[in-house]
Amino acid sequence: xxxxxxxxxxxxxxxxxxxxxxxxxxxxxxxxxxxxxxxxxxxxxxxxxxxxxxxxxxxxxxxxxxxxxxxxxxxxxxxxxxxxxxxxxxxxxxxxxxxxxxxxxxxxxxxxxxxxxxxxxxxxxxxxxxxxxxxxxxxxxxxxxxxxxxxxxxxxxxxxxxxxxxxxxxxxxxxxxxxxxxxxxxxxxxxxxxxxxxxxxxxxxxxxxxxxxxxxxxxxxxxxxxxxxxxxxxxxxxxxxxxxxxxxxxxxxxxxxxxxxxxxxxxxxxxxxxxxxxxxxxxxxxxxxxxxxxxxxxxxxxxxxxxxxxxxxxxxxxxxxxxxxxxxxxxxxxxxxxxxxxxxxxxxxxxxxxxxxxxxxxxxxxxxxxxxxxxxxxxxxxxxxxxxxxxxxxxxxxxxxxxxxxxxxxxxxxxxxxxxxxxxxxxxxxxxxxxxxxxxxxxxxxxxxxxxxxxxxxxxxxxxxxxxxxxxxxxxxxxxxxxxxxxxxxxxxxxxxxxxxxxxxxxxxxxxxxxxxxxxxxxxxxx
Amino acid sequence: xxxxxxxxxxxxxxxxxxxxxxxxxxxxxxxxxxxxxxxxxxxxxxxxxxxxxxxxxxxxxxxxxxxxxxxxxxxxxxxxxxxxxxxxxxxxxxxxxxx
Numbered sequence: 001x002x003x004x005x006x007x008x009x010x011x012x013x014x015x016x017x018x019x020x021x022x023x024x025x026x027x028x029x030x031x032x033x034x035x036x037x038x039x040x041x042x043x044x045x046x047x048x049x050x051x052x053x054x055x056x057x058x059x060x061x062x063x064x065x066x067x068x069x070x071x072x073x074x075x076x077x078x079x080x081x082x083x084x085x086x087x088x089x090x091x092x093x094x095x096x097x098x099x100x101x102x103x104x105x106x107x108x109x110x111x112x113x114x115x116x117x118x119x120x121x122x123x124x125x126x127x128x129x130x131x132x133x134x135x136x137x138x139x140x141x142x143x144x145x146x147x148x149x150x151x152x153x154x155x156x157x158x159x160x161x162x163x164x165x166x167x168x169x170x171x172x173x174x175x176x177x178x179x180x181x182x183x184x185x186x187x188x189x190x191x192x193x194x195x196x197x198x199x200x201x202x203x204x205x206x207x208x209x210x211x212x213x214x215x216x217x218x219x220x221x222x223x224x225x226x227x228x229x230x231x232x233x234x235x236x237x238x239x240x241x242x243x244x245x246x247x248x249x250x251x252x253x254x255x256x257x258x259x260x261x262x263x264x265x266x267x268x269x270x271x272x273x274x275x276x277x278x279x280x281x282x283x284x285x286x287x288x289x290x291x292x293x294x295x296x297x298x299x300x301x302x303x304x305x306x307x308x309x310x311x312x313x314x315x316x317x318x319x320x321x322x323x324x325x326x327x328x329x330x331x332x333x334x335x336x337x338x339x340x341x342x343x344x345x346x347x348x349x350x351x352x353x354x355x356x357x358x359x360x361x362x363x364x365x366x367x368x369x370x371x372x373x374x375x376x377x378x379x380x381x382x383x384x385x386x387x388x389x390x391x392x393x394x395x396x397x398x399x400x401x402x403x404x405x406x407x408x409x410x411x412x413x414x415x416x417x418x419x420x421x422x423x424x425x426x427x428x429x430x431x432x433x434x435x436x437x438x439x440x441x442x443x444x445x446x447x448x449x450x451x452x453x454x455x456x457x458x459x460x461x462x463x464x465x466x467x468x469x470x471x472x473x474x475x476x477x478x479x480x481x482x483x484x485x486x487x488x489x490x491x492x493x494x495x496x497x498x499x500x501x502x503x504x505x506x507x508x509x510x511x512x513x514x515x516x517x518x519x520x521x522x523x524x525x526x527x
Numbered sequence: 528x529x530x531x532x533x534x535x536x537x538x539x540x541x542x543x544x545x546x547x548x549x550x551x552x553x554x555x556x557x558x559x560x561x562x563x564x565x566x567x568x569x570x571x572x573x574x575x576x577x578x579x580x581x582x583x584x585x586x587x588x589x590x591x592x593x594x595x596x597x598x599x600x601x602x603x604x605x606x607x608x609x610x611x612x613x614x615x616x617x618x619x620x621x622x623x624x625x626x
Contacts, residue, residue, distance in 0.1 A: 179544070180540035181539060182539070186534065186536075207536060209536065210539060231543075234543060249541060276602035514600035
């Protein structure tokens with residue numbers, strides 16, 4: 001039994017006749033929170049009614065029921081004459097902060113709590129009757145206490161049921177939610193409404209109700225109103241709450257939220273330059289690569305079909321940052337989003353590196369993070385395409401083969417290119433590692449194999465794309481030009497199924513300080 | 528069967544909650560005078576177009592001054608100081624896209 005001098009929340013509720021009763025009443029009051037479906041409440045009801053009849057002259061004894069139909073049944077079943085108040089909206093139950101019914105609270109005339117207990121306890125009730133007798137100045141009635149059990153546990157209060165609890169939090173004064181509320185008429189379809197408002201990427205979104213957004217916010221320890229980033233092109237500040245809203249719409253689970261937040265942070269840096277990535281007619285999109293322990297915890301796919309469809313974490317995290325960009329930043333096709341053709345990655349692209357399957361240092365460690373850090377890396381890609389080599393048997397052969405394939409990125413004559421991302425499959429890794437080829441060996445070999453004399457890259461009759469004569473490097477027409485400006489522009493991760501000698505090439509966009517640079521951010525550790 | 532009316536669905540606004548501001552076009556003056564800025568966004572051959580424009584403007588409007596500007600990269604918005612400089616120095620600006 002808990003006692004204390006705390007002041008209880010004031011409230012006003014209707015009884016079954018529609019009379020509004022306010023607490024505190026100026027007299028001692030016994031508040032009995034009950035729910036009809038709870039056996040322990042039914043066990044307690046005769047004592048509650050008894051208290052009303054015996055002490056009602058000096059103490060207000062109220063039953064406060066949690067659903068309207070159930071309240072009627074309780075009244076009928078137990079022939080109640082005491083006021084039965086309707087708390088079917090559960091606001092008072094929520095405000096009183098209990099999670100079990102029955103909860104029995106004795107208060108003084110000013111609303112200070114004198115005693116409280118939950119469930120059923122024979123001794124609790126006997127003591128309570130003695131105190132009620134003192135307060136009312138009457139003799140306690142005779143009760144056959146032996147006919148009652150020693151104790152019975154209570155039942156779950158409806159105010160803490162999943163879905164209901166979130167609604168109550170969202171509606172309470174302490175709600176962390178500040179976003180504008182939009183009411184959708186009862187006969188309107190929420191999904192269609194969101195299409196009409198231009199809030200989707202072309203696929204249906206999950207309506208971000210306050211309950212869902214609150215659940216989403218439980219995925220992070222960060223304050224809901226903390227500003228995560230300033231989102232281009234409108235340079236709009238985005239709070240944790242706004243990220244959570246868009247994460248709900250994208251289909252995320254709460255545990256994905258830290259990844260989405262870190263990805264939004266990375267996306268909105270000057271170095272990543274999402275404004276340019278979106279605006280370019282080339283059609284670039286941010287690809288999200290996740291490393292570290294969080295991969296396993298949230299079920300990010302890094303194996304079979306890692307870059308494809310079918311996995312909720314992959315699909316919804318990639319989509320969430322696109323929705324933030326669209327809804328918060330205002331980046332919409334036809335506006336500042338101006339791809340000539342676009343690509344499917346503009347819906348979503350997120351995958352994890354299969355670090356355990358790789359003999360190499362994972363991407364995030366190469367980029368300066370600790371192996372135990374969870375990290376998100378964003379890469380601006382203009383397209384995905386396959387590297388097919390089922391027949392190379394030595395690392396030297398396969399690495400050379402990678403080089404030839406990569407030379408075709410954007411255009412075979414386009415040398416001196418910026419960034420490229422290579423997702424090496426397990427079978428290809430095995431071939432490379434058999435000869436102890438490191439990532440740097442692979443990079444070096446790619447540069448070696450693709451180095452052409454400037455002469456071979458000149459614009460000519462066969463192809464107007466290529467090196468303009470005026471821009472031939474100082475080394476002259478016979479000087480060798482590798483495909484990539486530097487071996488460091490070749491980014492490598494391992495993913496994919498055990499079967500298949502295929503790797504994936506993610507073509508880059510304009511790179512360096514005037515384009516987009518791959519950008520990493522550490523992900524908040526929540527559990 | 529329940530006879531209760533269905534409550535409206537409430538959703539939280541996923542946008543930045545700023546209504547887009549409709550910008551009115553500046554009033555078009557009847558005569559061109561002062562300085563015309565020619566802004567090259569650094570895309571290939573944008574300068575070719577602007578060179579030609581500059582020649583034409585000087586021929587047709589000898590009393591008008593022409594100044595040239597250049598963005599560091601077409602891939603990012605013009606830096607704030609460049610925008611300020613153009614606004615201070617010019618009455619008109621012509622921006623050349625290219626390719």
